[in-house]
Amino acid sequence: MPTEQEQVTAVPRIEVRDLAKQFAVRGGVREVVDNVSFDVAPGEFVSVIGPSGCGKSTMFNILAGLETPTSGEVRVDGRDAIGHREHFAYMPQKDLLFPWRTIAENAALGLEVQGVPRRKARAQARELFPAFGLAGFEDSHPFELSGGMRQRAALLRTVVQGREILLLDEPFGALDSLTRIEMQNWLQGVWSDHSWTAVLITHDIREAVYLSDRVIVLSARPTRVRLDVRIDLERPRDLAVTTSAEFAAYEQQLIEVLHDESRKAFAQQQEGLAS
Amino acid sequence: MTSIDRADGYVAAATPAARDRRRRRRIDPVRLLSTVLPPVLILAVLLIGWEVAVNVTGVRPQVLPTPSRVLSEGWGQREAIEMHTKATLQVTLVGFAFSLLVAWVIAVVVDFSGWLRRGVMPLLVASQTIPIVAIAPLMIIWFGFGLMPKVLVVALATFFPIAVGLVEGFNKADREASNLLRSMGAGRFTEFRYVRLPSAMPSFFTALRISITYAVVGAIFAEYVGAEKGLGIYMSMQKNAFRTDLVLAAVVVSAVLSIALYLVTFLVERLVIPWSFKERKARHAD
């Protein structure tokens, strides 16, 4: 049976310690993140699920160095990483492919921003196109691609930067369920080929269990870690595993906690509307 | 890997769409005709109606000349009109170039400083409440009859829509896009270059189209008040000589000038941001 457990590795790739974040809002402060702690080991795939608006994206922004926490620590390979932007490659909720750039140019954006000469950056990005199922679309514009392809292009733009850790904020949230399943299979494939360390935000419990080594459930706002579950399913996983009894047990365990938190979050929002 | 094979399914599915798009481009001449024909027909009907009405009622040409008279008399004066048109075109282009420069400088500076934005924007709005009728003669008093006062009048009449179009265009950039750029290590300047500037281009060209139609009118107005040559002063002179036909001939020329400049903005837009056209087309296709 899976249990809540602490990560026991020599040096975790990511260490988050007592992270807290408050925003100043009209009439006081809004506590969004409240003493969140977790570790991620090198090469581990961790999913974060939590009710809508609980502070997942805020947490990612802190990890990516875009926001500073009110208190707490973020360490990467044992070194302080607050305000550092060089460790994480960030894939936001929207694909944010720029219509004025071709797919190859979009994919090379991160490298160009980091000062790699334009031609070299684009050549480097082009090399990854076949693996991302985008061969032949290098010179297309984003509006010529399907939703699934756009999402793969956005992920390509993320990984080509060669950063140590991927932060994926609901990459498949906007896709229909069939395309989403294809993308999950595909992501699993490329992830195991490249041994990336990845943290994925999702609302989809099935997706979290299917893809992850560990699933962290966050509570309603102010958010803290409600549950940290290791998923001991053999890899590589295929769709058959999703109908197994073990898989169902994981889903059941997560869904109970998550629904409990979602109810709280919903009640919070109702209060917010009432006041 | 089966997942990659599935991904290839998209390739097969998306290629016919691309072929479709190519086919659509080929029927363009027909579409062009269908956009040009209606205004031409309506204009022809109006002109014929005008011609007939003047001939039937026997109005004196000093009051209202027939279109054919406007054309023939204008044609007779073509050398003079051409000379004045060139002068007006020069004022328009120099004035508009200056206007563009001013608008860009203001918009970029304002984009980089929230403090300046709060300080400058109200002044810009205030500048648009100045009646040009009142300021144009003063410009002549201050700067004489040369190019300078006219350039200033054209700029005053046209810079505002461009500046506002740019400022709002820069702000159209997605906040999350800025975050993405920052996560890649971009500073404020890189962010501007890679996101805010390109995001602003479609609204820039919309603003450009609006303001260029004011440019010719602005130039003519400035010349009307006082100039050595130009369509404005030509109109003023012919009006004083009761040559209504020649005034209208000059009006026709200035209208043609405005329309031509308006069309040029589409051409420039197509050259500068070809992606915007493709995107719009792709969106209309489905």
Ligand SMILES: Nc1ncnc2c1ncn2[C@@H]1O[C@H](COP(=O)(O)OP(=O)(O)OP(=O)(O)O)[C@@H](O)[C@H]1O
């Ligand atoms: N800059 C800010 N100022 C004030 N409040 C903020 C700010 N940024 C986020 N918040 C608040 O923090 C809370 C969490 O936002 P966040 O975007 O992190 O949620 P999320 O968990 O990613 O939600 P979703 O699942 O819908 O994407 C929200 O209530 C939001 O209103």
Ligand SMILES: [Mg+2]
């Ligand atoms: Mg979010």
